[in-house]
Amino acid sequence: MQTKDILAEKGTRVITIKETLLLVDVVSMLITNKIGSVMVVNDHNEVIGLVAPIDVLKAIHHHPEYLTTITVSEIMTRDIIVVNPEDDVDRLMTIMTEKRIRHLPVIDKGDLVGLVSIGDVVKAKTTVYDVEISYLTDYIEGKYPG
Secondary structure, three states: OEHHHHHHHHOOOOOEEOOOOEHHHHHHHHHHHOOOOEEEEOOOOOEEEEEOHHHHHHHHHHOHHHOOOOEHHHHOEOOOOOEOOOOEHHHHHHHHHHHOOOEEEEEEOOEEEEEEEHHHHHHHHHHHHHHHHHHHHHHHOOOOOO
């Protein structure tokens, strides 16, 4: 299974924000949309960062007195890892495990085409296993003609 298969199942909607947005507004977006991260884009709609709950918590921990004035540009993760639609589920899982990240933006020909979460990857991997188990069970039970 590839990244594009995951996106075909879950959809390609990605919430994006500008780096001038306030932290309190980002928190509201995360809660309202029930999502685990938002992508930060520039005026040309190019991905320049990501804001996840850990970024929010770090900002609160380091600067609680500035909560209402901190902007996305001050807290976002700039050095993000991206994947492409052709990457397979095992590669996604390896990246997420080794880098300890929960979300991977999907970039195709320079454009943001989706966002894959660890939950999406686990679900996809489980689906692959379910299919393999079904085929093996059918084989063992002699359901294949031959």
